[in-house]
Amino acid sequence: MKIRAAIARDKGAPLSLESIDLENPRADEILVKVAATGVCHTDLVVRDGMLPTPLPVVLGHEGAGVVEAVGAAITKVTPGDHVVMTFNSCGTCPSCRDHATTYCHEFFPRNFFATRVDGTSGLSKDGERVNGNFFGQSSFATHALCHEANVVKVPSDVPLELLGPLACGVQTGAGAVMNALRVSPGKSLAVFGTGSVGLSALMAAVVVGATTIIAVDTKPSRLSVAKALGATHTIDPTKVNPVEEIMRITGSGLNFALDTTGLPAVIRSAVESLGPRGACGILGASGPDAEIVLNETHFMSGGRRLIGIVEGESTPDTFIPMLIDLYRQGRFPFDKLVKFYTLDEINQAIHASETGEVIKPIVRMS
Incomplete structure (x- = not known):
């Protein structure tokens, strides 16, 4: 045809x-x-x-x-x-x-x-x-x-x-929170990069009951959208040090961080924002040869984790209909x-x- x-x-x-x-x-x-x-x-x-x-x-x-x-x-x-x-x-x-x-x-x-x-x-x-x-x-x-x-x-x-x-994009962000990181009620999460993937992750964090939800982005318009969708805090890294600001907000660091930028320097900041036993998920890479450099003592001594996540670790046949149900309910x-x-x-x-x-x-x- x-x-x-x-x-x-x-x-x-x-x-x-x-x-x-x-x-x-x-x-x-x-x-x-x-x-x-x-x-x-x-x-x-x-x-x-x-x-x-x-x-x-x-x-x-x-x-x-x-x-x-x-x-x-x-x-x-x-x-x-x-x-x-x-x-x-x-x-x-x-x-x-x-x-x-x-x-x-x-x-x-x-x-x-x-x-x-x-x-x-x-x-x-x-x-x-x-x-x-x-x-x-x-x-x-x-x-x-x-x-x-x-x-x-x-x-x-x-x-x-x-x-x-x-x-793809929505399932990747929401699934990273719900399926891969398994963010639970009362926990803290920072999302680095608030495009469609990051904002989907943020909405999912609201659904699962995270109580400290931090959006990190250089675009004020995106941060405004994040705030409207449920972010409790927003950070512009061109104005403040994001790691220091996250530590100020949380006291001891994050339970969870999620990077949507694929930029090694941003990923390092996300990991440095974690508290003991915190986990950071990464959803992309800036190129086939990009490398992530971390402080070994900080990473190891706190039992921190860095996790690569593809497509939100979703089972689409069940996860996509669930997101549709949440949308119908006005929750997503x-x-x-x-x-x-x-x-x-x-x-x-x-x-x-x-x-x-x-x-x-x-x-x-x-």
């Missing part, structure tokens, strides 16, 4: 809106008519050639839509179902068998290589291969092929166009982070994400 898609053809260049061909779903594939897709920092990193995803490629990995057709082997969903498309996994490796799919042994090839397992792509244009299957979906398009492993059925009474960011207002754009405006949406003008852009396909 003919579909409309935004294609990354040249490193760092604007995406090109084109009409391309999409194959019919294979036996193990699901065809989804995409309603909307969130714009994520990972899409921009790949567009800029910082990861080995081949060009030309259709990116997009926070898709939500309606199932249009299913392959013969599909039993999880049927045509007409509303779904969110999240990260892909193999389903058979030791991590997947342990229900830890975010650490799938094939996470990188299944999500970043933009190819089916057999090396083919379901996308083309006039005989030219267009790489697809990015995060098992390539949802910067009007239609996407995905898989049972990365499709989550969602209720039909919630605005579908809003739900895409739950697939992630809709306050978003701004909508049309597919024709996708490059404006990307620019708004890059500049920080918008916390979470969402591109509507219709």
Whole structure:
């Protein structure tokens, strides 16, 4: 079938809106008519050639839509179902068998290589291969092929166009708090970096009953949003030393810290802000060769922990519906982070994400 898609053809260049061909779903594939897709920092990193995803490629990995057709082997969903498309996994490796799919042994090839397992792509244009299957979906398009492993059925009474960011950014931040760090009532948490991931973590901290919630960012507008969403304190590290300020607020240091920036110097500050037995989660890296330097005595003697976290250690089939339930209850207002754009405006949406003008852009396909 003919579909409309935004294609990354040249490193760092604007995406090109084109009409391309999409194959019919294979036996193990699901065809989804995409309603909307969130714009994520990972899409921009790949567009800029910082990861080995081949060009030309259709990116997009926070898709939500309606199932249009299913392959013969599909039993999880049927045509007409509303779904969110999240990260892909193999389903058979030791991590997947342990229900830890975010650490799938094939996470990188299944999500970043933009190819089916057999090396083919379901996308083309006039005989030219267009790489697809990015995060098992390539949802910067009007239609996407995905898989049972990365499709989550969602209720039909919630605005579908809003739900895409739950697939990655929102689930990453909220899951880091709820699943990985397991923040409990009465504890303290500082979030370093208050983009969509950090603010999702902050909202999750409110839900689980953390009583000291500190937002750290250099953008006053982001700190204002953090305050409105439940931060008890905000810190601008350009004005005060964040470690000293956190120690002043907490007395003996944090129970938990979360870094969303991937910057080694910020990660060090987050770890130095921990009290004895405190834990810091990191959700990204500034580059493949980035290194973290810590004071060994401080780190070891206090029993402190540093934890890498992928996709919030979420089991999407249960975690995403839970976040939707919290949203319905008014306890997880992630809709306050978003701004909508049309597919024709996708490059404006990307620019708004890059500049920080918008916390979470969402591109509507219709």
